[in-house]
Amino acid sequence: MSLLRLHQITKTFLNYGLDELLPDSKKPWYGKLVRSSLFWMRNQHKDKPTGARLRLALQSLGPVWIKFGQMLSTRRDLLPHEVALELALLQDKVPPFDSEQAQTLIEKALEIDNIHQYFIEFEQTPLASASIAQVHAAKLQIADEIKDVVIKVIRPDIEKQILADLSLMERFAKLVANLFNEGKRLRPVEVVREYRKTLLDELDLMREAANAIQLRRNFEGSDSLYIPEVYSDLSRKNVLVMERIYGIPVSDTDALLEQGTNMKLLAERGVEVFFTQVFRDSFFHADMHPGNIFVSRENPHNPQYIGIDCGIVGTLNREDKRYLAENFIAFFNRDYRQVAQLHVDSGWVPADTCVEEFEFAIRTVCEPIFNKPLAEISFGHVLVNLFNTARRFNMEVQPQLVLLQKTLLYVEGLGRQLYPQLDLWKTAKPFLEQWVQDQVGPIAVAKKLYANLPFWAEKMPELPDLIYQSLKRPVPHTVTQQQYNSAKPILLGIAASTFALLAGLCFVEEKAVASGLFAFTSIVSFLFAWRKTG
Structure with missing residues (x-):
């Protein structure tokens, strides 16, 4: 099975010319031999740019590789910008598996003979189907009340396929680390291990249930964000039952405008929700792409977000939060000396780093950005540039900061899509200043x-x-x-x-x-x- 899969992956990489990304001087003798013996598999897509070929190759390899590409698209610190943009186009949509098999898996997980023991209705046609799981609508009776719910069920035997592909990914990562001069900076082995943990966590729906319950509690009674109720007594490792929502997809701007949604307020609330999760709660939804975000149909003049799919969350400790907030404020004020000093004080860069040199490097990167009006400056890309500059001074970005960077890029892109004039800096600065004051005041x-x-x-x-x-x-x-x-x-x-x-x-x-x-x-x-x- 592993050898067959290895052959399929190798063939795909050759068909899309991905071997050409590796310089001839770095190719081992056996690699050159394989390539010459499989000459008929050489690049069949020479008319396409590198990013597009990489995206198509990952797409053809299936769900695990698609999700890996999606994760890589958020690592702007590792990939060229045009490649990251191509990978962001990857869609995690796959054909559904048999509905009767889904029903059997649910019954087995809940230890019941018939699904109607708990659910008075169960829709055979799935609402959505992704690489890890698919979702079915159902009706749940609790006492005298009937609740509309959705049931998320993990695909059968998916864990075996994932582990096999992850093993091959790690082999490729070690090969890249040994052959590329920039292997240390790219850290492919660490990237794959990070992806492995994230992917395996997504296979445990009880973890997702716990995350959703925590986020719901954090925003109880909020006008800004609503998290659907989870029925934890009916949830298992491979089955999750939660309240069904009927919001408008946040990407459907036409529908939002048609119902008279206050788009400016909606965009600003997205920023506020993000910073509240990060700095108030130290617990943030780290997969806030448009497919996981909806807008309530109720009260469009006071719009409320609805968040689903809480499988990936991020946390920051107190020190990281304080230094990050102070870094943002220093950026607002163009105090690059303070930014450099904060990186040293926080331990993000080595203690022997020359603060003056680091300050000059940050200034060189950021001053051209700040020549534009604040409303046109990408907050997320400033953070990416900061991390890239800091890496030259031996900074290794920690996983929680990578998740933060990824989520911020999502939030900013979403906000600008909803309201192009969004001044994210103006929205965030008062929040951050108040938070810092609350942390250090009497x-x-x-x-x-x-x-x-x-x-x-x-x-x-x-x-x-x-x-x-x-x-x-x-x-x-x-x-x-x-x-x-x-x-x-x-x-x-x-x-x-x-x-x-x-x-x-x-x-x-x-x-x-x-x-x-x-x-x-x-x-x-x-x-x-x-x-x-x-």
Whole structure:
């Protein structure tokens, strides 16, 4: 099976002339031998550019390779722009598999004899069919209520096919890494491994269900984004049951205009939803292409997005969020020195990087971009250019930042499609500035202290013993009485501040016992500081 598939892939690559992308000096002797012996398979599409030939080759190889091409289309840091644009045209649509087989898979997953035990109706004709799964409409009865739902079911035996193709991909990736001078920069093995994880995650629909539930909770009651309800008790690893939605595809601008949708507000809300997911929730839908986004038909003057297919999500830790927000703001203000310094401080580039050289490189790339009006500048492409420049200084883009870059490109493209005059910078800057202020201001400090209150309460019983043991310790001979006296105001200030802060937090909690313990500990700390400095 593997040898037959390898032969098919090799034949396809030769038919589309992809072997010509590899310089003759880098081709091993056995590669040249294979090519000469299979002369009849040579490039049969010489009239087409490289990107188009690559797209057609991947398309002919089937679902796994199509999705790989789609992923590569978002890696503008690895591919020439024209090739990335061609790969973005790949469509993940394949013929549906037998509906009776789909019904059998659902029944087996739910451990029932007949699908009508749960669903009073089940439509045999699928609503959609993709490389990993297909979707059927159904009606679910819950108590006295009938719900319109969709059932997503994984294709039979798809995992076996995926694993076989992934194994071959890894072999090709190692070959490219060894033969190309830029193998280290392109990191083909790491790219394939990243794709492997993403693809295998998509095979687990319980993961998608959990992601959808989290996103729905994050936007509960929001006018901006709606996530359909997931029926987790009827979902399994290969079956997902969720609420059916009847929105307008976001790509159908004619239908949106016909119903009087406020396109400017809709475009701006797409930007706000993205930044809210990234910076408020640290949990963002990372597959926001037009096929996964709809617009509610209700209240077109106050339009609401509907998001589906939550199989791929991204997360950022607190440090990444802060540095990313500060980077964006520095870009808004054209403070390239700050951008360079932030990259060093965050560890995204090595600590020994020359900040002045890095600043100059960023300025060289970005100043021509900023010569245009802000409304015409692509936020996503600025980020791509930033990562490309940083890579010259040995920055290795982390997976979460790659997902962020990909999603931002989707969001920006979608926003400009809906409302060409969208000024993404103007929409995003106030949000980012407010977020940074919330993270570093006094209120943020108070919230962090309040969040740590349970930890302090847990450690409280140990403090009297620790203080008593410290009081019994002799004064170190290396420290003079004059040094103690000099430190006295500082220690007293710390003790008094601690007392006031902890007492205030206790009163917020309105717990008399805790207040008493905190007050007692603070007083003891005060006396301890007085004794040490006296």
